[in-house]
Amino acid sequence: MNAQRNTENSTLEGRTVDHSKVVMSQVFMPQHTGPGGFFVHGGEIIKLMDTAAGLTALRHSHSQVVTLRIEGINFHYPIRVGNYVTVEAKLTFASRSSMEIQVQVTTEDVLKEKSWEALIAYFIFVAVDKDGKTKKVPPLIISSEEERKLFEDGETRHSTCRIDEQSRTLCAMD
Numbered sequence: 048m049n050a051q052r053n054t055e056n057s058t059l060e061g062r063t064v065d066h067s068k069v070v071m072s073q074v075f076m077p078q079h080t081g082p083g084g085f086f087v088h089g090g091e092i093i094k095l096m097d098t099a100a101g102l103t104a105l106r107h108s109h110s111q112v113v114t115l116r117i118e119g120i121n122f123h124y125p126i127r128v129g130n131y132v133t134v135e136a137k138l139t140f141a142s143r144s145s146m147e148i149q150v151q152v153t154t155e156d157v158l159k160e161k162s163w164e165a166l167i168a169y170f171i172f173v174a175v176d177k178d179g180k181t182k183k184v185p186p187l188i189i190s191s192e193e194e195r196k197l198f199e200d201g202e203t204r205h206s207t208c209r210i211d212e213q214s215r216t217l218c219a220m221d
């Protein structure tokens with residue numbers, strides 16, 4: 048397929064989704080729990096997700112990046128101390144300066160040999176220069192139907208997210 052979709056950035060060389068994919072794993076220890084001591088603090092998981100998504104954005108843009116928005120964080124299953132947690136981050140959409148990264152979290156109970164998808168969320172990163180001003184990112188090269196579908200969904204979110212007068216972000220797909 049190899050279509051470069053964000054043509055506004057066509058002066059920059061396009062990069063594939065595979066180019067910037069990141070996989071990170073961690074075993075969470077007692078110091079990563081909340082006050083109860085059994086379950087991993089949600090912020091620890093979000094930090095790992097943010098790190099993986101940021102590295103993906105960095106790989107794609109070859110630029111300093113900042114987290115602008117996180118959407119879809121829903122912890123449906125608890126993550127326990129000792130669980131082996133894997134975070135997979137991949138770029139789903141890139142526009143002028145912003146990049147949407149899908150982050151999937153899988154948890155494994157190693158003793159029980161059982162693993163499950165803990166959550167999927169979307170991180171929006173923006174490429175910035177040393178003064179914090181936004182800058183262009185390379186186009187995303189789409190290589191499969193699945194990537195095209197994810198790109199189109201990201202494009203819809205990008206075109207519908209607005210900040211209202213109370214500075215709350217509203218997205219048509221929320």
Ligand SMILES: CC(C)(COP(=O)(O)OP(=O)(O)OC[C@H]1O[C@@H](n2cnc3c(N)ncnc32)[C@H](O)[C@@H]1OP(=O)(O)O)[C@@H](O)C(=O)NCCC(=O)NCCS
Nearest residue numbers: 113114115116142143144145171173175179181208209216
């Ligand atoms: C990210 C930041 C540089 C954006 O600055 P800005 O003046 O709002 O820039 P723009 O309005 O040009 O928006 C930049 C991009 O983000 C997109 N965007 C803005 N608000 C958005 C939202 N709520 N959801 C999704 N995308 C959004 C814009 O559409 C634009 O995308 P494009 O260039 O790809 O078309 C600025 O808000 C910032 O520095 N935020 C702090 C980031 C930070 O420090 N994060 C660490 C955690 S504290």
